[in-house]
Amino acid sequence: MRYDLVDLRLFVAIAEERNLTRGAARVSLATSSASHRLRLLEDDLGAPLFARQPRGVALTRAGEALLRHARQVFAQIEQMHADLAPYAEGVRGHVTLWANTHATHSFLPDDLAGFLRRYPQVSVALEEHTSPDIVLAVARGEVEVGVVAGRIEDADVELIPYRADRLVLITPGAHPLSVRARTRFTEVLDYPFVMLHAGSAIHTFTTNAAAALGRHLDVRIQVRSFEAVCRMVGAGVGLGLVPKSAVPLAGLREPPVVVNLDEAWAQRDLQVCVRRRAALSGFSSALVESLVNTQG
Structure with a gap:
């Protein structure tokens, strides 16, 4: 059986819109033509x-299976375009890497710089996403390599240890909590916080941790980097929750105080996430090898 990419794009559009007319419009087809194509596709598949x-349409079991495979097909086509496009610019390889906030702002800048020095013919597209979204995209075949944090259960992916780290509380030097060696998360929720911007992976994780306790964080200010969080906390704006690796050891006029979080979820070891390591393309495999063999 041969599959027409136009029909597959139409099918995906209808599935995502849950409506034949809107799906047809998304791929610039008349509703009658879309209906005819869909009927022929179903006849060919026999289901x-x-x-x-x-008020629309819902996927059958067969439709759910086809949608999963169609998304993988289009992800592979996009990856093919990404791999081929750099040749026109004199670059002979391209890798897309999705990573959570923690990895993006701590270990990856230095580790990717080392990788790119060893492979000057490669370009890397680094995108920040939450760990659950990364795992889902890798499992679907939409991206080859990700870096995630925390426990990942029941995911059809391979996880390879990358870096060990944990979340810590940081406080201003004169804060009542600054004299403590450790604290529980429930003990800090009455204080204002300095956070990374809404939508960042760590912002989502922290607000969800508070919501699980039936509480809301009092976010006084949102900034764009862990360094800015540390500076704001050191200046007395509020508390912060950051990876220990992201706290500068020097260079801040008013450095924050680090207090350990007595929570199991505070251990946020980073892992490289791939669908099947043995099936990785050349430069993606080289990137994974470089990351997991980085000492730190």
């Missing part, structure tokens, strides 16, 4: 892909 409903 219905959608259950028609009064």
Whole structure:
């Protein structure tokens, strides 16, 4: 059986819009033409892909399976374009890497710089996403390599240890909590916080941790980097929750005080996430090898 990419794009559009007319419009087809193409596709497959409903359509089991595979096909096509496009610019390889906030702002800058020095013919596209989104994208085949933190359960991916780290509380020097060696998360929720911007992985993780306790964080200010969090906390604006590796050892006029968090989830070891390590393309495999063999 041969699959037409136009039909697959139409099918994905209808599945995502949950509506034949809107899906057809998204791929610039008339509704009648889209309906005809969909009917022929279902006839070729020998199974219905959608259950028609009064206000749209819903995927059948066969439709869910086709959607999963179609997304992988288009992800591979996009990766093919990404791999080939750099040749026109004199670059002979390209790797897309998704990573959470923690990795993006701590270990990856130096580690990627080392990788790029060893492979000057390669370009890397680094995108920041939450760990659950990274795992899902890798499992679907939408991206080859990710870096995630924390426990990942029941995911159809391979996880390779990358870096050990943990979240710590940072306080101003004169704060009542600054004299403590460790504290529980519940004991700090009445104080204002300095946070990374909304939408960052660590912002989402921290607010979810508070929500799990039935509480809300009092976010006084949001900034764009861990260094800015440390500077704001040191200046007395509020408390912060950051990876220990992100706290500068020197260079701040008013350095924050580090207090250990007595929480199991504070251990945030980083892991490289791939679908199947043995199946990685050349430069993606080289990147994974470089990251997991980095000493630190």
